[in-house]
Amino acid sequence: MREYFAQFGPVKKCLLPFHKETGFHKGFCWVGFTTEEGLNNALQKDPHMLEGAKLQVQKHIRPFVEGPRLSKDAEYD
Template structure:
C-alpha cells in the first residue's frame, strides 16, 4: 500500500512528566480507543524515560478523537501530534511497550 494511502494511526507525545509510566499512558489514551502500542524510550545512563513516546491506535478515528482533546498527566499539559513518517519504528533505545 502506498504511504499516501496508508491511514495514520500513530501519534507523538512529548512533555511527559518523568514519573508517568507506560501503563499510565496506555490507561490515559485508552479512554479514546484501543491502544495498540505505547513506545516509551528510556535513557540507559539515567534509567528515566526521555519525556516522549509514540502511541498507536487500531483505528484512525481513535487517533483523530485523541488529537481533538487537550491532555494533562499529573497536573502537567502534554503535547500530542499526529506521527509523520515511521520514526517510532526506527528510533533506537530501550522501550517499554
C-alpha cells in the same frame, strides 16, 4: 501512558523510551491506535494533562524515503 490514551480508542502500541544511564524517560512517547477514530479523538482533546504534566499530542507522519527500507540500526543524518 497506555491507560490514559485508551480512553480515546483501542491502543495498539505504546512506546515510552527511557535513558539507560538515568532510568528516567526521555520526555516523549509514541502511541499507536488500532483505528483512525482513536487517533482523531486524542487529537481533538486539548490540553492533555497527565500527573500534572501537559502533553503535546501530534499525528506522526512518516517521511517518504525512496529506495530500500533502512534497518533499525541505520544512522540518520
